[in-house]
Amino acid sequence: MPPLKFFSYPSSVIFTLCAALLFSTTLQAVEFEISAMYGQTFSPDLASTDGANSLSTTDEPNIVLAFAWQDSPTGQGQILVNYISRDFNDNIDQSTHSFDTLYTHFNGVAFFKEKNYTTTVGLGLGATYFNSDFNDEIYPSLTVALGTRYQFSDNLALVSELRAYATLVDETDTVFCQADSCVAQFDSALWFDSQISVGLAYSF
Numbered sequence: 001m002p003p004l005k006f007f008s009y010p011s012s013v014i015f016t017l018c019a020a021l022l023f024s025t026t027l028q029a030v031e032f033e034i035s036a037m038y039g040q041t042f043s044p045d046l047a048s049t050d051g052a053n054s055l056s057t058t059d060e061p062n063i064v065l066a067f068a069w070q071d072s073p074t075g076q077g078q079i080l081v082n083y084i085s086r087d088f089n090d091n092i093d094q095s096t097h098s099f100d101t102l103y104t105h106f107n108g109v110a111f112f113k114e115k116n117y118t119t120t121v122g123l124g125l126g127a128t129y130f131n132s133d134f135n136d137e138i139y140p141s142l143t144v145a146l147g148t149r150y151q152f153s154d155n156l157a158l159v160s161e162l163r164a165y166a167t168l169v170d171e172t173d174t175v176f177c178q179a180d181s182c183v184a185q186f187d188s189a190l191w192f193d194s195q196i197s198v199g200l201a202y203s204f
Contacts, residue, residue, distance in 0.1 A: 031203055033076070035159055037064040039197025041084045046099075046176070047187040048091050055184050057099065060086040062195050068109065078107040080124060080143070082165075084193070090183035097176075097183065101193070102129040103165055105143050118149040120161070128167040128191075134178040139191075141167040149201070160198040167191040 041062045045054040061084075068078040082103040087096050105126030112119040122145035129138050147161030169186045176184040 031070040033066075033068040033070075033201050033203040035064075035066045035068070035199055035201035037066075037159065037161070037197040037199030038062070039064070039195050041086070042194045043084075043086060044192055045187060046088055046184040049182045049185055051185070051187075053091055054187070055088050055091060057088045058086045060084055062197060064197055064199065066107075066201075068201075071108075074111045074113075076107075076109040076111075078109050078122070078124075080105045080107050080126075082163075082195075088184060092183055095183075097133045098131075099176075100131045102131075103127075103141065103143065103193075104129070105141070107143065107145075109145075111149075116150070118151075120147040120149060120159075121145070122147070122161075122163075128165070130169075130175050132175050134176055134183070135174050137169075137173050137175050139167050139169050141165055155203050157201045157203075158198070159201045161196075163195045163197065165191075165193040165195075167193075 039062050040059065042059050043057040045057055047054060062082055064080065064082045066078050066080045068076040071077045084101045086099050088099050089096055103126065105124035107122045107124030109120055109122045112121070124143040126141060126143070127138055128141040130136060143163060143165045145161045145163040147159060150158045152158065167190065169189060169191050171186045171189060174182070176182055
């Protein structure tokens with residue numbers, strides 16, 4: 001009797017086929033979700049270069065995009081991107097300068113289901129990208145959120161949340177400097193942003 005042909009294939013080919021089958025089965029079992037939100041950001045102030053005066057920073061809308069996967073019946077893993085375009089005024093000649101922020105975080109989200117809605121609690125770790133008219137920098141940051149979900153259907157939900165970001169910054173960095181000339185600096189070693197947002201989540 002001839003040998004079974006299955007065992008004549010290289011072990012690497014067999015392993016690859018098994019891994020692909022397992023991955024395909026896993027994908028079919030996992031539920032994914034895409035959400036988009038729009039809200040308002042409440043910004044702290046910057047400081048003058050001598051630290052004597054506060055420089056007002058505008059409170060601007062924020063745009064949030066998130067991609068999530070169902071990690072368990074009561075929780076999600078989530079990749080969150082949040083963008084804010086804002087301005088500040090210097091105290092040299094009262095000029096207005098842009099100060100854009102991009103948050104990118106990996107989050108864990110816990111679900112606490114009530115009768116008609118779900119309360120969510122999120123905690124995340126990631127990075128903050130600051131880009132001004134003068135320079136740009138990337139810093140480590142944390143985020144926490146408290147939100148709600150109301151299901152319109154099995155696939156569509158209305159989502160809202162209160163979110164805070166804490167970014168570890170360096171007051172001596174040159175985000176607001178060009179060459180040897182600086183117009184502002186961070187007021188402390190931590191930059192706090194707070195937001196309220198609302199949007200839609202679609203699962204598939």
